[in-house]
Amino acid sequence: MNNYSKQREAILDVMKEHLIHPTAEEIYYLVLEKEPQISKSTVYRNINILVELGEIKKLNMTVGPDRYDYLYKEHSHAICERCGKIFDFYYDFNKDEISKELLEQIGNNMDINSITIYGICEDCKSNNKNKEE
Amino acid sequence: MNNYSKQREAILDVMKEHLIHPTAEEIYYLVLEKEPQISKSTVYRNINILVELGEIKKLNMTVGPDRYDYLYKEHSHAICERCGKIFDFYYDFNKDEISKELLEQIGNNMDINSITIYGICEDCKSNNKNKEE
């Protein structure tokens, strides 16, 4: 693993240019503009490699396919479980304390990579109110 | 939506009896023991309804299919992004403060349903050390 490849480079470039939480398929179509020969399997494979290398972050969605994010700057995500909207935000979680609690409660010294909020956004809440039940 | 159905009842019972974060397919096989006629599509459909009703919680996985949890008692989850292990733990996140930050930063008054930690567990960290790179 880890020979140079302009395809992988192009994918990372796309991620840096488009901070829009794209799906794998959206990344594929964006990369096509730079690398018209690239295949979908190459995109999927390299996305996984970039995630494994920590260059990009996989966002685990409740709705629709997973999405990816280039962390130009440390931030957290709040995701609407009903419509899938993703919000970037900053919050100073006390990771040391959380790590300590994890170690005490589950006996496992995890490295915390990210903390994600799942909930229901304002729009989905009000749409629901209009629904007859 | 929401006529009585013994199939949905059986699924919820299974979730209450097996607090093991099962996948939809695992739920299907567990429910089969109570309802030998039940079909997989019924299981999928009712799982989604139970999630929507807030009776069970969907866990968004990095690895493998999504999993589900009956929250017999409020708790959070820490998930290993590499092997998919799920740990239940308790932590008193300051949801009010987080909500306030969300409103200020993203202008959206979300209802927070859950907070999930993603990271790399101890086992996966040490496995990695042994890997030649």
Add this chain to the structure above:
DNA sequence: CTTTAAATTAGGAATAATTCCTAATTTCAA
């Protein structure tokens, strides 16, 4: 420069996970 082994690729096939479709059945309120 060559050579060579390892890594990567394109393209399509295969798999996995989930949703959709339909006719039959069940639920429940009038």
Add this chain to the structure above:
DNA sequence: TTGAAATTAGGAATTATTCCTAATTTAAAG
């Protein structure tokens, strides 16, 4: 009762992702 709405089983269809293979590219060593 009865009729409309909801739900079901079963299988087809769709979606998302991974796997397979022969050809190409990379990089390091001579």
